[in-house]
Amino acid sequence: MSGDQLHTLSIHAARKLLHSRELSAHELTEACLERVDQVELRLRALLTVCADSALAQADEADRELATGDAAPLTGIPFIAKDLLCTRGIRTTCGSRILEGFVPPYDATVIERLLRQHAIMLAKANMDEFAMGSSTEHSAYFPTHNPWNLDCVPGGSSGGSAAALAADEALFSLGSDTGGSIRQPAGFCGVVGLKPTYGRVSRYGLVAFASSLDQVGPFAKDVEDCALVMNAISGQCPHDSTSAPVAVPDFATFLTGDVRGLKIGVPREYFIEGMQPEVRRSVEEAIALLERMGASVHRDVSLPSTKYALAAYYIIAPSEASANLARYDGVKYGFARRLATTEESVNATRGEGFGQEVKRRIMLGTYALSSGYYDAYYLKAQKVRHLISEEFKRAFAEYDVLAMPTSPTVAFELGAKTNDPMQMYLSDVFTLPVNIAGIPALSLPCGFAGGLPVGLQLMADRFREDLLLKVGHAYEQATEWHLQRPSL
Amino acid sequence: MSLSNEEVRHIAWLARLGVTDAEVERFREDLSVILEHFRALEELDTNSVPAAAHASLLHNVLRDDVQAASLPSDEVLANAPDSEDSLFRVPPILE
Numbered sequence: 001m002s003g004d005q006l007h008t009l010s011i012h013a014a015r016k017l018l019h020s021r022e023l024s025a026h027e028l029t030e031a032c033l034e035r036v037d038q039v040e041l042r043l044r045a046l047l048t049v050c051a052d053s054a055l056a057q058a059d060e061a062d063r064e065l066a067t068g069d070a071a072p073l074t075g076i077p078f079i080a081k082d083l084l085c086t087r088g089i090r091t092t093c094g095s096r097i098l099e100g101f102v103p104p105y106d107a108t109v110i111e112r113l114l115r116q117h118a119i120m121l122a123k124a125n126m127d128e129f130a131m132g133s134s135t136e137h138s139a140y141f142p143t144h145n146p147w148n149l150d151c152v153p154g155g156s157s158g159g160s161a162a163a164l165a166a167d168e169a170l171f172s173l174g175s176d177t178g179g180s181i182r183q184p185a186g187f188c189g190v191v192g193l194k195p196t197y198g199r200v201s202r203y204g205l206v207a208f209a210s211s212l213d214q215v216g217p218f219a220k221d222v223e224d225c226a227l228v229m230n231a232i233s234g235q236c237p238h239d240s241t242s243a244p245v246a247v248p249d250f251a252t253f254l255t256g257d258v259r260g261l262k263i264g265v266p267r268e269y270f271i272e273g274m275q276p277e278v279r280r281s282v283e284e285a286i287a288l289l290e291r292m293g294a295s296v297h298r299d300v301s302l303p304s305t306k307y308a309l310a311a312y313y314i315i316a317p318s319e320a321s322a323n324l325a326r327y328d329g330v331k332y333g334f335a336r337r338l339a340t341t342e343e344s345v346n347a348t349r350g351e352g353f354g355q356e357v358k359r360r361i362m363l364g365t366y367a368l369s370s371g372y373y374d375a376y377y378l379k380a381q382k383v384r385h386l387i388s389e390e391f392k393r394a395f396a397e398y399d400v401l402a403m404p405t406s407p408t409v410a411f412e413l414g415a416k417t418n419d420p421m422q423m424y425l426s427d428v429f430t431l432p433v434n435i436a437g438i439p440a441l442s443l444p445c446g447f448a449g450g451l452p453v454g455l456q457l458m459a460d461r462f463r464e465d466l467l468l469k470v471g472h473a474y475e476q477a478t479e480w481h482l483q484r485p486s487l
Numbered sequence: 488m489s490l491s492n493e494e495v496r497h498i499a500w501l502a503r504l505g506v507t508d509a510e511v512e513r514f515r516e517d518l519s520v521i522l523e524h525f526r527a528l529e530e531l532d533t534n535s536v537p538a539a540a541h542a543s544l545l546h547n548v549l550r551d552d553v554q555a556a557s558l559p560s561d562e563v564l565a566n567a568p569d570s571e572d573s574l575f576r577v578p579p580i581l582e
Contacts, residue, residue: 437542
């Protein structure tokens with residue numbers, strides 16, 4: 001492979017070359033950094049590029065590779081969403097209120113990757129505190145979709161998705177609270193997985209909504225996704241919500257065989273108002289899986305789906321209002337100092353937070369306040385129970401559920417920023433998954449007007465194996481994952 | 488579901504969020520529209536439904552009460568806007 005194509009390698013292809021010493025980690029890292037130089041001005045996917053530390057890590061990785069005993073992700077460059085704490089490296093969460101913040105510790109997922117000598121190239125742009133669906137709410141600048149620079153990459157992990165689609169690294173990390181991995185994965189034509197709640201440690205993931213947040217991988221194909229999941233999954237003593245469930249070798253499920261698997265297609269995800277080409281691409285994908293031997297069932301109904309949006313926009317902002325109370329200019333971050341502490345805290349938060357964050361903090365504060373708690377927060381928690389039970393019943397019948405990731409492909413920058421509700425509606429297909437805590441995968445299944453269409457698969461708790469099996473089988477029977485934007 | 492400016496200012500005070508007059512008016516409109524959408528939940532009969540605080544099956548996860556290393560205080564204070572010895576310094580709380 002020529003030196004100027006190295007950045008387009010997948011993890012599994014790069015690994016072979018690194019372990020056979022045909023390629024060095026240093027060369028691979030240099031290639032990715034050159035790619036960053038080439039595209040970043042147009043893409044704006046990154047907030048911090050760690051060139052020096054990345055090259056130092058690459059040299060360490062090369063020493064490991066020379067021993068012949070290196071871990072699977074040794075020497076593989078990746079990009080981390082700026083919501084993840086990285087020791088000694090600026091972490092902003094896309095906000096001005098953490099503009100100069102340098103964490104004194106690594107998030108567990110970062111620590112696990114660095115321990116394997118993977119190489120952290122950069123921190124990715126995002127909607128402020130993960131609140132948004134387009135990355136337009138970053139306090140710094142918007143990111144552009146590599147398939148059409150006038151369009152959004154999705155959000156809130158838009159930087160991570162765009163950077164990977166543009167081959168700035170070999171994988172990236174995002175977080176998903178209401179769709180923030182899957183929706184940008186769909187919009188950018190890459191694989192994105194939201195693991196089961198509790199599958200991956202949240203230690204060091206700056207909290208947005210603690211009962212919904214999960215860290216997950218963006219990858220160029222399903223095999224790469226499995227390799228990253230192997231590295232980051234597993235119980236963590238610092239995260240009491242991380243589950244004591246064994247981590248299988250996710251790569252063993254990539255058999256290509258879907259015969260006998262039952263795929264449910266819930267009618268509530270094929271509504272009016274969906275873009276016709278999105279519907280067509282997703283229907284074709286499901287038809288292909290049927291030809292490959294899976295049985296497809298369309299008499300599936302999840303009636304609580306339409307209540308998921310309201311439940312989510314009560315639960316998530318309520319939890320966010322508590323989680324963001326810590327940004328007060330006392331221990332870290334931006335501080336506006338006035339005569340008294342109370343005035344200082346008000347001013348710090350007033351100046352340091354963007355509009356969307358303030359809107360959600362206020363929504364959450366209201367929903368939790370005296371007189372409204374029962375009508376809003378408590379009600380939403382009961383609806384969560386209904387949604388979870390509905391999925392449980394569905395998974396007793398079907399192995400996976402299939403539907404689009406979003407009702408439309410990526411929209412233009414500025415198209416939805418004037419109307420918060422419009423922005424919220426772009427997450428209707430992804431939200432229910434977070435509420436129920438189940439895992440879900442988005443993978444490319446076509447294009448509409450040059451923009452990628454995402455197929456979403458959902459499975460029961462801790463059944464990422466089924467998502468990877470079905471996803472990989474579909475992917476290998478198509479060529480969507482081999483397409484690259486022309487940047 | 489319409490909020491008043493006074494209610495919006497009260498919520499902002501609860502959240503210790505400094506807001507300008509223009510922001511109060513904009514949030515009043517935004518929140519009223521969003522809250523209107525929540526009324527859909529009233530359609531559901533949830534009288535005999537338990538509340539689910541999270542989607543995890545775990546309860547009361549404990550560890551042994553054993554001392555372990557914490558972050559060194561100089562690293563913790565390194566990000567502080569203002570500190571003195573091992574303390575974070577803030578403006579007066581009481582006037």
